[in-house]
Amino acid sequence: MRRSPCCSKEGLNKGAWTALEDKILTEYINIHGEGKWRHLPKRAGLKRCGKSCRLRWLNYLRPDIKRGNITNDEEALIIRLHSLLGNRWSLIAGRLPGRTDNEIKNYWNTNIGRKLQNGGAGSTLNTNIQQDQNVKDQEWHYDKGSCLVQTKATTWTNKVTVTNEISRHNEGIIIKSNVIGDNKMKGFLLSPSKESNNDPVLDFMADLEMDGNFFSELIEMDLPESSCQENKILEDNGNPIMVDKVYLSPKSSSDTIHYPWGDSWYWNPLTYVG
DNA sequence: AATGTCTGCAACCGCCGCTGT
DNA sequence: AACAGCGGCGGTTGCAGACAT
Incomplete structure (x- = not known):
């Protein structure tokens, strides 16, 4: 009706x-x-x-509307968020104080989108945009369950609890994570590769099977205040774990997943929190 | 100066999810 | 469970000003 x-x-x-x-x-x-x-x-x-x-x-x-041109930093953030979230303008706008979804949508359509179309020789594209062009050139498997970005916005506030069980193995740390709530995520973040152990901050390989909303919603999570500091995520017992980098890999070696951000993906989720 | 074309962006439209009844 | 109202979202349109011819 x-x-x-x-x-x-x-x-x-x-x-x-x-x-x-x-x-x-x-x-x-x-x-x-x-x-x-x-x-x-x-x-x-x-x-x-x-x-x-x-x-x-x-x-x-609205009095808190920010006037003036989008800055380079803002543009870089828009590009980065767009690669994560797709056309979820309101979520993107939520990470740019004073900017509206309409403004960002317009900016994307008239500036960035055009740059991407023209990308290549002679353009003023920065690295991020060039990376995004590569993204566009890749085949996404939106409909095969391999893409982690959904295009429809959902609201998921204060429903999420992340619990981590940490067990130390010979090969390093394994974090098992699950999200309690309407959205399901199960998976685990594996320990840093031996090659990266020079980095005091842990690199994690992720092998995740999750609801498609997870990553975009993770950005929206209301993590404890202290978790926003120094790249820490809190365990159940309140002890912080250092988490700085997350790399994704296909769920199995037989999967052929072309992530929009490339074969591996660097992401510091806490950048966007708080 | 007149006209045509392009561009940026404010505003509209229709759809959808949530919520209350 | 079904329905209706509401708010929110993303896609699209249309207009005014800038620019080109």
Whole structure:
């Protein structure tokens, strides 16, 4: 059954907002707060759809909106996050304070996407973008269960508990992890290779079988405050484990997985937390 | 100067998940 | 369990200004 429109379209203004409309909306929200978008236009005296009011507020009028061009750092982060999350603009925007999903989406479509299309000789692409071009050139196996990035946003806040059992073996440390919640992840992070043991920070090989949401949601996890420091993730008993690098490998040697980030993937999840 | 084309981005649209009944 | 309302999301559109001819 088809839903009715969010509000009657009869007699409503459309298109660009006027300064007066902005003023009315801003003053109303400053007094009454956000939410109740459906009823807001009538109560505020605006001839606008509730959705339109919400969009205008979130993308333009909100006081914490950051104006100005996207910086190089922000662009690099967008590219990196996009390689992880795909077109989940709201999640990406959530990692860029003051930026909106609409702004990032527009920026991607008009700048980065175009650069990627033109990527190659003479372009000003930085390394990240060139890597992303390589990503595009690779075949993804979206639909074969091998891709870890989903395109649909989900909300998964405060539902997640990561427990780690650490056992030391001759070959190093094995961390068994599981995520308790609606999303399932099972797997383990293997010890650093012997070759990398010069690094005081552990390199882990990951052999993971997990829900496709896991990585994107891991970014969203509310880790304990202390876990955000010095690349530490807390064990159950509260002792920190140093985790700096995670590499992924196919679940079995027979799998042929082309990860978007290349054959192996460097990721410091705590970069994005807190 | 006039006209056509391109670009950036604000805004709209339709779909979806969550929640309350 | 089924339904409806709401908020949120991503894709797309359309317009205004910039730029090219």
